[in-house]
Amino acid sequence: MTASRLVLPDFPWDKLAPYKARAGQHPDGIVDLSVGTPVDPTPELIQRALAAAADAPGYPQTYGTPALREAVAAWFARRRGVPALDPDGVLPTVGSKELVAWLPTLLGLGPGDVVMHPQVAYPTYDVGARLAGATPLAADGTLQVGPAAGTVKLVWLNSPGNPTGKVLGVEHLRKTVEWARSIGAVVASDECYAELGWDGVEVPSILDPEVCGGSHEGLLAVYSTSKQSNLAGYRAAFVAGDPVLVRRILEIRKHAGMIVPWPVQEALRVALGDDEHVAQQRERYARRRELMREWLVAEGFKIDHSEAGLYFWATRDEPCWDTVSDLAARGVLVTPGDFYGPSGARHVRVALTVSDESVAKLARRTAGPDGSPGSTGGNLR
Numbered sequence: 001m002t003a004s005r006l007v008l009p010d011f012p013w014d015k016l017a018p019y020k021a022r023a024g025q026h027p028d029g030i031v032d033l034s035v036g037t038p039v040d041p042t043p044e045l046i047q048r049a050l051a052a053a054a055d056a057p058g059y060p061q062t063y064g065t066p067a068l069r070e071a072v073a074a075w076f077a078r079r080r081g082v083p084a085l086d087p088d089g090v091l092p093t094v095g096s097k098e099l100v101a102w103l104p105t106l107l108g109l110g111p112g113d114v115v116m117h118p119q120v121a122y123p124t125y126d127v128g129a130r131l132a133g134a135t136p137l138a139a140d141g142t143l144q145v146g147p148a149a150g151t152v153k154l155v156w157l158n159s160p161g162n163p164t165g166k167v168l169g170v171e172h173l174r175k176t177v178e179w180a181r182s183i184g185a186v187v188a189s190d191e192c193y194a195e196l197g198w199d200g201v202e203v204p205s206i207l208d209p210e211v212c213g214g215s216h217e218g219l220l221a222v223y224s225t226s227k228q229s230n231l232a233g234y235r236a237a238f239v240a241g242d243p244v245l246v247r248r249i250l251e252i253r254k255h256a257g258m259i260v261p262w263p264v265q266e267a268l269r270v271a272l273g274d275d276e277h278v279a280q281q282r283e284r285y286a287r288r289r290e291l292m293r294e295w296l297v298a299e300g301f302k303i304d305h306s307e308a309g310l311y312f313w314a315t316r317d318e319p320c321w322d323t324v325s326d327l328a329a330r331g332v333l334v335t336p337g338d339f340y341g342p343s344g345a346r347h348v349r350v351a352l353t354v355s356d357e358s359v360a361k362l363a364r365r366t367a368g369p370d371g372s373p374g375s376t377g378g379n380l381r
């Protein structure tokens, strides 16, 4: 038997474990701002939808029910400025992480093909390229691609970005679509924080007619309700766009049994039809975000981008592990920016996905004027 030649990156979170242990020794408990997992309850309305669909003896449709696919199209029209999404171009996925990890494979990419992704990025774009045997390329602009352009087959965009919170505007998206079309590459845009723009920031979709000229050919938007609806535990997400690409992906997923359970399809359908719970969740995050922003500024951080999504991308212009170590000594855990690529080495990612109680604790963890740990102070209440 030959050994597998698949080389995956080290699982980075293991490196953070000693700092987590250190922060956990704080007498008032750890304030964990590292992992972006939702902490507020799943809205009742969605829990009820799941329960109402609990009687599910038969196999569900891999394609999703027509009602679900229509609900996705209606959501795009209502919330994302995409009036004419064809429900045939919608496919539910088991959370969006699996789609991100398997899309290059599902598109038939392999050795010799290049998968481009943002320079500071959610690590699964790179993993997905490797799973397919393709080559990942971290690049933000077409100029950085150079002679590889002829082999780029998939371009990942992520707006709002994880970890940076950066939003790509219509112009940037349009240019990327034009370039990708000129070289015959697919554009997949991971937009899972799109409903979480702050201070009036608008988040355009790759499927917006102003971006794509009204044609969804060669384009896929990847979306998840994990964050906006506190549904990470349900694994409720979808991909939408070019019906030809979606059918190709569907064929393989049918063969491979990559099916969203029917009760989750129902929960997803109901979640997408209700804007109220999303507005309430946004309010919660907006409140916490303001308090955390004050704390970061009091701590001497500069905040870059972060205009949308669930993270602050912050720097004290020092190596990220120094920042992680200093905050861990005061019982606060953040994520080092180099988890997201070498360009993140002087930043940390600070997640908003914490309880009000944890946010209140931050106030008591501001360094003293001499930088001594554990002093009280700052302007947080």
Ligand SMILES: Cc1ncc(COP(=O)(O)O)c(C=O)c1O
Pocket: 036, 094, 095, 096, 097, 098, 100, 122, 158, 161, 162, 190, 192, 223, 224, 225, 226, 232, 236, 237
């Ligand atoms: C940019 C991005 N894409 C995809 C995901 C995966 O989300 P899920 O699998 O819960 O849909 C995450 C999760 O944090 C993310 O940050």
